[in-house]
Amino acid sequence: MYDLLGRFITGATPAWRVLLAAFISTPFFLLFIGLYGMGLVDQEVRKTLHADVLLGSIAAMGCAALLNLALIAHLWPRRNRLDPAPKATLLIVQVIGLGFTSMAIPLGVFTTSASVVLMGVLAVGVWLFERRPMLVGYISVNVLILLNDVGIAQGWWNYAPALTPLSYDEGPSHWWFMLVREVLFVGGWTSLILLLSLLIGSLESITDRLARLSNTDGLTGLANRRAFLELLGTEIERHSRAGQPLCVVLIDADHFKRVNDEHGHAEGDKVLITLAQLLSSCVRSPTDLAARLGGEEFALILPDTRREHAMGICMRLRRMLAEQDFGGKNGGRFQVTVSIGLVESFGGQPLETLIRQADEQLYKAKSTGRDRVCVLASEGAGA
Amino acid sequence: MKVRLAAWLSRMERLIVNRRDSTSSLVLIEWSLPFLLLLLGMQLYAASDAKLSPLYQESWLWPTLWAQVSLIAWLVCMGAVAWCMRDNKRPLSWLVQLTVLPTGWGMLLLTVGHGQKDTTMCMLLLSEFVLMRSLFPLRQLKCLLVGSLLILLGSEWLTMRNWMPYAPMLAEPLYRGYGMSWWWSLWSRTLYLCAALPLSGWFFFLASTLHRNRLALENVARTDLLTGLTNRREFMDRLERESHRHARSLRPLSIVMCDVDHFKRINDSHGHPAGDEVLARIGAILRTSTRAQIDAAARYGGEEFVLLLPETDLHGARMVAEKITAALRQETFRADGQTFKVTLSAGVAEVVHGDTNWALKVADDNLYQAKQAGRDHIIASVAHGLMSEPATQR
Numbered sequence: 001m002y003d004l005l006g007r008f009i010t011g012a013t014p015a016w017r018v019l020l021a022a023f024i025s026t027p028f029f030l031l032f033i034g035l036y037g038m039g040l041v042d043q044e045v046r047k048t049l050h051a052d053v054l055l056g057s058i059a060a061m062g063c064a065a066l067l068n069l070a071l072i073a074h075l076w077p078r079r080n081r082l083d084p085a086p087k088a089t090l091l092i093v094q095v096i097g098l099g100f101t102s103m104a105i106p107l108g109v110f111t112t113s114a115s116v117v118l119m120g121v122l123a124v125g126v127w128l129f130e131r132r133p134m135l136v137g138y139i140s141v142n143v144l145i146l147l148n149d150v151g152i153a154q155g156w157w158n159y160a161p162a163l164t165p166l167s168y169d170e171g172p173s174h175w176w177f178m179l180v181r182e183v184l185f186v187g188g189w190t191s192l193i194l195l196l197s198l199l200i201g202s203l204e205s206i207t208d209r210l211a212r213l214s215n216t217d218g219l220t221g222l223a224n225r226r227a228f229l230e231l232l233g234t235e236i237e238r239h240s241r242a243g244q245p246l247c248v249v250l251i252d253a254d255h256f257k258r259v260n261d262e263h264g265h266a267e268g269d270k271v272l273i274t275l276a277q278l279l280s281s282c283v284r285s286p287t288d289l290a291a292r293l294g295g296e297e298f299a300l301i302l303p304d305t306r307r308e309h310a311m312g313i314c315m316r317l318r319r320m321l322a323e324q325d326f327g328g329k330n331g332g333r334f335q336v337t338v339s340i341g342l343v344e345s346f347g348g349q350p351l352e353t354l355i356r357q358a359d360e361q362l363y364k365a366k367s368t369g370r371d372r373v374c375v376l377a378s379e380g381a382g383a
Numbered sequence: 384m385k386v387r388l389a390a391w392l393s394r395m396e397r398l399i400v401n402r403r404d405s406t407s408s409l410v411l412i413e414w415s416l417p418f419l420l421l422l423l424g425m426q427l428y429a430a431s432d433a434k435l436s437p438l439y440q441e442s443w444l445w446p447t448l449w450a451q452v453s454l455i456a457w458l459v460c461m462g463a464v465a466w467c468m469r470d471n472k473r474p475l476s477w478l479v480q481l482t483v484l485p486t487g488w489g490m491l492l493l494t495v496g497h498g499q500k501d502t503t504m505c506m507l508l509l510s511e512f513v514l515m516r517s518l519f520p521l522r523q524l525k526c527l528l529v530g531s532l533l534i535l536l537g538s539e540w541l542t543m544r545n546w547m548p549y550a551p552m553l554a555e556p557l558y559r560g561y562g563m564s565w566w567w568s569l570w571s572r573t574l575y576l577c578a579a580l581p582l583s584g585w586f587f588f589l590a591s592t593l594h595r596n597r598l599a600l601e602n603v604a605r606t607d608l609l610t611g612l613t614n615r616r617e618f619m620d621r622l623e624r625e626s627h628r629h630a631r632s633l634r635p636l637s638i639v640m641c642d643v644d645h646f647k648r649i650n651d652s653h654g655h656p657a658g659d660e661v662l663a664r665i666g667a668i669l670r671t672s673t674r675a676q677i678d679a680a681a682r683y684g685g686e687e688f689v690l691l692l693p694e695t696d697l698h699g700a701r702m703v704a705e706k707i708t709a710a711l712r713q714e715t716f717r718a719d720g721q722t723f724k725v726t727l728s729a730g731v732a733e734v735v736h737g738d739t740n741w742a743l744k745v746a747d748d749n750l751y752q753a754k755q756a757g758r759d760h761i762i763a764s765v766a767h768g769l770m771s772e773p774a775t776q777r
């Protein structure tokens with residue numbers, strides 16, 4: 001779900017973002033206008049309230065909703081345009097921020113959950129829009145709240161100016177304030193929690209995909225060179241500490257250039273993908289790693305594996321590859337073989353040396369006729 | 384100042400991204416302790432003041448103070464444990480739960496005690512939950528969230544049955560419609576500021592991290608990691624777009640295909656790292672030789688590169704190719720104490736009638752001919768329908 005939303009947001013044009021903000025906020029404005037309206041319509045309740053303040057708040061929210069609708073009407077035909085909409089963005093951020101603040105102030109910012117609702121508005125805002133317009137909106141909302149507090153401190157108006165002590169009394173008009181309070185509390189918290197899981201969830205899924213993408217090879221889905229080197233580094237460290245065996249295998253497809261030239265790049269890609277599949281089916285244990293180092297070169301890291309066992313794995317790979325036929329259709333069928341260099345770490349070899357030794361074995365396999373495995377027999381001596 | 388802030392923010396981002404249990408717990412404790420101390424301090428001050436202490440429910444005043452003191456002591460202990468284990472990368476579920484549950488539930492109980500619907504304690508609780516959700520994966524917070532929901536529902540139920548007053552820690556709720564006492568005014572505003580400002584800062588921070596990672600993700604998906612050039616998939620998309628534009632506007636458009644000469648030999652005689660170095664250097668040359676926003680330079684596969692040059696005719700494209708081969712000739716590579724030179728062969732084609740696929744084919748043919756002609760050559764031709772005549776040769 002986060003993926004879907006994330007992709008939607010990534011792909012959304014600036015105009016779409018503004019539209020989305022308008023679509024989300026307008027129903028809430030209408031909800032609060034309705035709630036406040038209920039208090040004004042019921043004569044019993046109206047007597048316990050400062051109706052003029054509440055009317056002012058309704059008017060402010062009404063303006064906000066109308067401006068939202070005007071923006072929707074203005075932007076809907078332009079919704080797929082890619083050009084930025086800085087003015088519309090700034091306008092909607094201000095409208096929504098100040099609209100909800102004018103909902104919160106009459107009931108008291110600190111003693112109702114209105115402030116939680118304001119936080120929810122902020123969470124949607126930062127998710128949808130760039131930082132600059134959001135900062136402008138954030139500052140103007142806080143200035144409004146601050147001005148309200150200055151007014152209270154100066155005695156120009158009361159804290160929670162719409163309410164009177166009667167709103168809190170358990171009298172016949174009590175239900176209205178209780179209803180508003182519950183709506184703010186339950187609605188504010190549930191929507192905020194949803195929004196936060198959205199914000200943090202999409203962050204999680206994106207960091208996940210980022211890590212996956214930068215560690216895997218796009219064509220074959222195997223680990224890439226970077227991931228290979230990283231894991232090999234930690235495995236060598238563990239190997240030199242714990243003394244468990246460790247094997248490194250370099251695998252190179254023979255005459256791959258020829259495959260590409262004779263059968264085309266698409267067929268070459270198919271060979272690489274098949275090879276990658278065979279490799280990952282050869283390594284079973286989750287600690288093993290199959291990687292594509294680039295071009296037609298692949299590698300295996302086999303921790304806790306002796307040379308003989310690693311040799312077995314290489315043989316199995318060659319056998320499985322020998323059963324594979326490539327090509328067909330218009331070109332002729334062909335087979336692919338691999339040359340393999342295998343080296344077991346004896347401790348003490350740094351990463352570069354280990355790779356160089358494996359590379360030397362691979363080179364030897366290539367120069368002695370390809371389609372074979374060459375192993376570094378024991379310390380220093382080649383075989 | 385700005386640099387230090389940036390460093391601090393990137394440290395926070397690593398904390399969220401890496402999510403090591405020990406450091407996450409430590410950050411949570413570091414964040415929570417000041418708030419708990421602030422709450423405790425304010426309540427202690429009120430308790431010691433004869434005029435203020437009646438604001439609190441007398442029978443609850445000292446028990447809640449002691450409870451807060453023990454919560455703080457517990458978190459300090461856990462903080463010490465987490466500090467000692469801060470280098471530990473393994474999952475430490477017990478540490479997380481022992482930190483998260485007391486903090487979360489303790490804050491929630493304090494919130495309910497002060498009245499969950501009309502205090503700024505909500506804001507405090509909220510900032511706590513947001514921080515936890517950013518530091519820990521959801522599955523580690525399940526217990527906390529379910530327990531919190533039960534506590535909230537339980538308190539609602541107790542209040543409804545009149546078994547527990549609303550805001551049981553206080554003599555009466557903060558605000559009953561007739562003015563707020565100076566103490567509660569101060570208390571509310573202090574807590575509100577202390578909680579809401581960092582919380583909104585955190586929102587901005589999360590969103591900008593999200594935004595940046597989104598861009599990075601797009602970039603990674605589009606670039607070749609070794610050379611930093613565009614990858615093949617993105618290049619094909621770009622080619623498609625440019626081909627449409629070319630067919631409409633009939634502005635010139637050219638394609639250059641180049642291939643490193645004897646790359647296999649470089650790999651075999653100097654090793655793969657040297658080969659990679661060659662590719663990376665060529666990537667850098669291609670990037671500097673083309674116009675950043677207009678041209679597309681891509682790694683087409685192995686040691687093959689391709690350039691897409693809008694607004695450039697055959698002659699211009701040839702010049703670009705020559706600039707690149709000349710720049711490469713200046714480069715000297717080193718591996719294992721040996722130095723070696725690398726050359727490029729290039730095939731150039733100018734697109735005609737928006738048929739970029741045909742032009743790509745012609746450029747590839749020209750590249751092949753350049754290779755045949757002894758390498759380190761450039762061969763250019765206009766991709767006319769079927770009669771592609773090699774125009775110039777070097």
